[in-house]
Amino acid sequence: MSDDPNIPDPNADQTSSEPLSRAIGERYLTYALSTIMHRALPDARDGLKPVHRRILYAMRELRLSPTGAFRKSAKITGDVMGNYHPHGDAAIYDAMARLAQPFAMRYPLVDGQGNFGNIDGDNPAASRYTEARLTAAAEALMEGLTENAVDFRPNYDGTLEEPVVLPAAFPNLLCNGASGIAVGMATNIPPHNLHEVIDACLHLIKAPDARDDTLVSIIPGPDFPTGGVLVEDRETIAEAYRTGRGSLRLRAKWEREDLGRGNYQIVVTEIPYQVQKSKLIERLAELIQTKKIPILADVRDESTEDVRIVLEPRARTVDADQLMAALFRVSDLEIRFGLNMNVLIDGRVPKVCSLKEVLRAFLDHRREVLVRRSNHRLDKIAARLEVLEGYMIAFLNLDRVIEIIRYEDDPKSVMMAEFKLSEVQVEAILNMRLRALRKLEEMELRTEHENLTREREALAAMLADDGAQWSRIAEELRETRGKFGKSAPGGLRRTEIGEAGDLAEIDMDAMIEREPITVILSQMGWIRAMKGHQPLDAELKFKDGDGPFLAMHAETTDKLMVFGANGRFYTLPANTLPGGRGMGEPLRLMIDLPNDAAVIDLFPWREGGRYLVASRAGDGFIVGAGDIQAQTRAGKQVLNGDALLCRAVSGDHLVTVGENRKMLVFPLTELPEMGRGKGVRLQKFKDGGLSDAACITLAEGLRWQESGGRTRHEPDLSAWLGKRAGAGYMAPRGFPRDNRFN
Structure with missing residues (x-):
């Protein structure tokens, strides 16, 4: 750069300064508009x-x-x-x-x-x-x-x-649908049947103020290329078409195929739109493996060019409707199609349109196309008539025209001056072939002139009359309907309009076959379920370094509650447990129990049950069965603190023992019932914390088992009776050294 102030700086005026927020805002707005108009949203005119x-x-x-x-x-x-x-x-x-x-x-x-x-x-x-x-x-x-x-x-x-x-000779937007995600807006338009859409267009031409309900009666719903059954009620569909937004339920089409002797199988012949068949079958196989639909035994894909998915029920007594209703709830055999008719009006303005507005945009476009094509045809006719008139003048003066062409140096200007011809006409005459100089050609020219004149008059009359224009548009639509409508191959409606039925009454638990099982949990957290009620002290095989931790009797219809050291309860359906032939599977693969949190207890959930939960610090409370059921793998937090135990509440008193071997007995009525929290102090400790607690009936005293297998009984507990949060007194003679009530 020169230091001379008289020499202009070449980089001057090439930079500008503006706030960052405004610069980013303007550029992002430009990007958003580009995405909306030139990428994601379809044009309402051609779809x-x-x-x-x-x-x-x-x-x-x-x-x-x-x-x-x-x-x-x-x-x-x-x-x-x-x-x-x-x-x-x-x-x-x-x-x-x-x-x-x-x-x-x-x-x-x-x-x-x-x-x-x-x-x-x-x-x-x-x-x-x-x-x-x-x-x-x-x-x-x-x-x-x-x-x-x-x-x-x-x-x-x-x-x-x-x-x-x-x-766009046919309404492609509705017939083929569209989907796209722009910036701040999206569109999702389902395909429709062309015959029905054109019928609606013709009705709208006859009655421009047609009601939305009338149009919906002509177009009862989408017509997907993969078929299926639309199970939304008429009011919901009508509202979606009236507002341009809605949610429509689409199901697979299936039939019951008899195999003889009371056996049957279910064959799915059509699946919902945009559902990948391979992923659908993977999902169905997963439901079988996890036993979420226990009445479904097997799934096979026998598809060739047509879809054929075979579902085998667990037994011949399984109700086919109930099985399919269950599958509709948990798989893509039923989907919800979110209708959002967001389109570009005139290629510029995005708008969520009703069915009537989309049809009107298409018809207005067809009228504009008709007018433009008609004017273009009129221009062509005018140009041709001008040439034909020049030809006819040349035929009437053929000898003179030939003479001028043969002997004049500038035949073009001579002919224009002598016969009052335009430059276009003279050029056409000079370019005429000799073979065209026949008498028959003159007759053909006159006939063509008459036909073009009549066509020009008809076009001019149509352009001057709105009714004639709409009649012409209707005629063109009928021609399109004849090419692609019901009479054409593939023109019939594929998606059926059906009824949904009530899925809310289906009890998924009722599908589980009730059978007795024995649940085994190992010390390393591997769980399995053996058929029948096996002896709880039976010898079982475990992995090297592993051993028994807990065994209990249950049924396949039970919901098992897992209580972790983190104070959370986890729900585990008994019918999903792995079989007892192997070593089972890690419990932590079924629930989100942290690796550093041990399993405190495992028991079947019972309606109306009450449970004591307590922490190592000696705090606890009573929680109802309704407050411990978890809906997700993550479980439900109930006890705040380092959990120690969970006991089913029975009797009228609670007995606690601390690590200092001091025991306290107090009424259960002194414990609050809560849904979640830290609880209240159960027993006061100078050193250490809580070791164990048990619910007892005071009149029956306390029983515990000695190491030799004998049972000891302390009938009178008055020496340990006190108020909650008391320090207690030393445990009776012979109480287990591990401070457990066993």
Whole structure:
């Protein structure tokens, strides 16, 4: 940089200063608007996002007609990326592949040859292996592009032009649906049946003020390419279409297949939209393995080109409706489709539209396309009539025209001056072939002139009459309905409109077959369930270094409560425990019990039960059964502190013993009943803490077992009777040295 002040600084005026918050805000707003308008939301007129529109237009430019040859997908992707869509080739190919998937698109816009993915969720083959061309539906979307039907704009580098929107001969937005996530907004529009949508359009043309309920009666609900059964009530569907937002329940279609002798199996023939079949079967297999649906025995995938998932019940007595109702609750055999009709109006303004507003946007676009195509045709007719009039003048003065062409140096200006012809007419005459100078050609010219004149008058009359325009639009819609409606292959409705039934009455626990089991918990925390009520002192095999910790009798319908040293209760369904043939499985894989928290107790949950919980510090309280049941793997915090014990409450008094071997007996009525907390002081200790506690009936005294197996009895406990939180007195002679009541 020069030090001379007279020499201007070349870097001056190239920097600016502004607050960071405003700079970030402006740039993020620009990004958000770009995402909303140019990526995520479809246009209400043709139902396409820019990437899909560019794919179809590029394929049209490659002349990939429905009846023509296929081209490599890599070539199509390259042309789209190089000419119109400067983004990643993988994203473009994925978008094109989806347009070719019959399980994703109700009316596919691309005809694919090769592996374009499947309903299992497998990805398409690489673009170099697959080929594609347009479908008849895509061709209908672009009908009229060469007739000034829509505006064009420069592509990203200004070398080519691309359409702003497609003419859209059929309502693609509703027929194929759309989904996308923008910044601060999203859209999710389900596919519909074209025949029904066009019927609704025709009704809206006849009655522009049609009620929403009338339109819903014509379009009863979405029509998904994978079929299924829509089980939402009519009022909910009508409200969703009226507001543009809602949630619709879609179920798999199934049937009961008899196998003879009272046996049967359930066959699922249609699964909900956008559900991957492979993941659905994995989920069903997981339900069998974890025994969450014990009345389901097996699942098999026998699908070929059609979906066929076989479900085997546990026994012939299992009710098929009850089994399916249970599966609907816990698997993707039933899903909720969140309807959100957020679209771009006129390609600029995002708006959540009702069904009527979406249809109106499409019809208004069709009218604009009709007017523009008609005006374009009128311009073509005017140009042709001008040429025809020049031809007819030339035929009437054929000898003179030939003479001028042969002998005049500037025949163009002479003919214009002598016959009052325009420059266009003279150019057409001079370019006329000699073979056209026949008498028959003159008659053909007059006939063509008359036909074009009549067509011009008809178009002018239509453009001057709104009713005639809507009649023409209705006629075009009927033609489209004839091509793709009910009479066309695949045009019939696929999704049934059904009724849901009441799933709330299904008791999942009632499905569990009630059987006696013996639950074994090892010292290292491995748990298993043996069939039947086995002797609790029976010898069992454990892993090396492991041994028995706890054994109890229960039933498969029980909910087992695990009490940890962290003061949390965990709920463990008994029917999910591993069988007793092996060593079991770690308990900590079934519940989120920390590694440093030991298991204090394990017992079956009982309605109305009351339990004493106490900490090592000597604090405790009584908790009801309703306050200890946990709904998640993380358990439920009940006792605050280092937990020591949990005892079922019975009798009328509580006896406690500390590490100092002092024992105290006090009434249970002095203990509060709480849902969660630290509790109250049970016994006062100068040194150490609580060792054990037990509920007793005072009149029966206290019993404990000696090491030799004999049972000792202390009938009179008056010497240890006192108030809660007292220090107590030394335990009676012969009390166990481990300070446990056993």
